[in-house]
Amino acid sequence: MTSPRRPAVALIAALLALAPTAGQAFEPAMPAPVDALESEVETHGSYDLPTGPFAAGALPTRRFEGAVDRRAYRLEAPRATLLDLKAPLRDQLVAAGFDILFECEARTCGGFDFRFATEVVPEPAMHVDLGEFLFLSAARGDEAVSLLVSRSAGAAFVQVIQVGPVQPGAEVDAAAADATAPDQTPSLPERPPAPIVDAAAGPASSAAAVRLDAGLPVALDDLVFASGAAELEPGDYPSLGALADWLAAAPARRLILVGHTDASGSLAANVALSKRRAEAVRRALINDLGVAPGQVSAEGVGPLAPRDSNQTEEGRRKNRRVEAVPAST
Known part of the structure; x- marks a missing residue:
C-alpha cells in the first residue's frame, strides 16, 4: 500500500494537459488529498460491470475481461459531499472518451442488495455506508471503469475498478520496472490498518x-x-x-x-x-x-x-x- 499526498489541483491540471489516447489507461486524479491508497492489479481477469440497479433479486451486469486494476482511495475531505467527489471523476471519464452507462445513489442503486451484489474492495481500505453511496459505470470500447464513492464520519472513500485489454509484454515490462525503477512517489508513513x-x-x-x-x-x-x-x-x-x-x-x-x-x-x-x-x-x-x-x-x-x-x-x-x-x- 502507498500513501501519496499531492495537491489535487496540480494532479487535475497535469491530467488536462494530456490529450486522451485510444487504449490509454484511465488515470484518475482525485479531487481531494489522498491519505491512503490500496491497489491490486490482475493481469488476466474479469469484472462484472453493473449496468443497472438491483431489482427482482438480480443485478444486471456486463462482463469485461482483460487486465483488471482495483483501487481504493481514502481521501482527506471532511466537508466534501459525495457529489463533490464524484463529479470531477465523472468529468475526467467523459474527457477520456468513456460513455456513461449507469449512475445511481444508494436508494436508487438498490441499497443493501446492490452493495453486496457487486464487487467491493474489503474493509478497511474501502468503506461503504449502506445509506450513503454513489455509483457510476462507464465503457470505452472493450474497456470499462466503475466508481464507488462513500464516506465514514472522518474520511471519504473512492473505489475505482478498471478493466481493459492486456497490453503485449505487460507482464514482462511490469516485472522489469519493479526490479529497476526507484520509487519516486512521495509518501506518508502508513497508518496501521484498522481491522474489524x-x-x-x-x-x-x-x-x-x-x-x-x-x-x-x-x-x-x-x-x-x-x-x-x-x-x-x-x-x-x-x-x-x-x-x-x-x-x-x-x-x-x-x-x-x-x-x-x-x-x-x-x-x-x-x-x-x-x-x-x-x-x-x-x-x-x-x-x-x-x-x-x-x-x-x-x-x-x-x-x-x-x-x-x-x-x-x-x-x-x-x-x-x-x-x-x-x-x-
Missing part, C-alpha cells in the same frame, strides 16, 4: 463505540450458534452489551445486523441462514437488553462478503459471523 474489531476483546464497549462512531462495522465474534442452527446458544455476550450501550447513548442511532456464512452449501440456503442468525441477534438485543426495535434491523448475505479464504477451516470459521453496521440517521 472483535467487540468481545478488551474493553468491549469502548472498542466497539470507536469503530461505530467512525461509521465502520463491528464483528460480533463472541456469538455462538449451534452448527447449522439460527438460534443463539445461551450465554453472556459482551459484544451485545456494547451494541446496546452505543444505541442507548443516542436514540437516533441505527444499526443493521448483517449475517454471514462460509461458502459450504447452496447460496440460497446460506443467505437464508445468515439472515435468520442476524434476526436472532436482533431479538436478543430487543428482548434481553431493551434496545428499541426501530434501532436495529437484520439482513443476511450468506457467503457473498468473506473476510478470509473459504479454502481452510480457519478461514471458514472467520467467515461465519454477524456484523453490526452503522446506518445513516
